[in-house]
Amino acid sequence: MPDNFSAFSSPDDPAGRRSAVYAIMAQIPPGKVISYGELAALAGLGRAARWVGRLMSQLPDDTTLPWHRVIAAGGRLSLPAGSAAGAEQRARLRAEGLTIVKDRVDMRRHGWRSTESSG
DNA sequence: CGAAGGGCAGTTT
DNA sequence: CAAACTGCCCTTC
Numbered sequence: 001m002p003d004n005f006s007a008f009s010s011p012d013d014p015a016g017r018r019s020a021v022y023a024i025m026a027q028i029p030p031g032k033v034i035s036y037g038e039l040a041a042l043a044g045l046g047r048a049a050r051w052v053g054r055l056m057s058q059l060p061d062d063t064t065l066p067w068h069r070v071i072a073a074g075g076r077l078s079l080p081a082g083s084a085a086g087a088e089q090r091a092r093l094r095a096e097g098l099t100i101v102k103d104r105v106d107m108r109r110h111g112w113r114s115t116e117s118s119g
Numbered sequence: 120c121g122a123a124g125g126g127c128a129g130t131t132t
Numbered sequence: 133c134a135a136a137c138t139g140c141c142c143t144t145c
Contacts, residue, residue: 014121036138037138037140045130046129047139048129048131049129049130049132049139050131050137050138051138052143053136053138054131054137056137057137070122070137072138074140075139076138077137080137086137089137101134102123
């Protein structure tokens with residue numbers, strides 16, 4: 001029930017959306033991952049998945065947010081391993097115990113409960 | 120049936 | 133209007 005997030009942010013406030021996304025990211029547990037779309041949806045942005053990724057790029061280098069736990073849908077890694085962020089994501093994810101195969105992660109095991117059905 | 124890869128479309132800046 | 137760290141559907145192995 002992401003409706004609660006509206007308590008500290010309003011969808012009408014462009015600045016509030018960012019705070020919402022940051023809040024969701026901070027809620028992502030270690031060893032798990034979430035997709036931009038879900039992150040956007042949970043933040044109340046709806047289908048603004050692209051916008052979330054954009055927000056990541058805007059993140060500062062001194063950010064303490066687990067942005068590396070945010071990946072594409074289905075556990076797909078869009079970030080190129082040749083990029084600093086791309087290599088960083090894979091490096092950090094694996095450091096948490098994830099299993100990356102062919103730029104793919106097991107959402108069945110590492111996917112956040114966002115995609116969980118009943119257990 | 121399940122997993123992987125490519126193309127078109129929605130949202131925000 | 134155009135661009136961007138995406139998402140879902142279809143097809144192939």
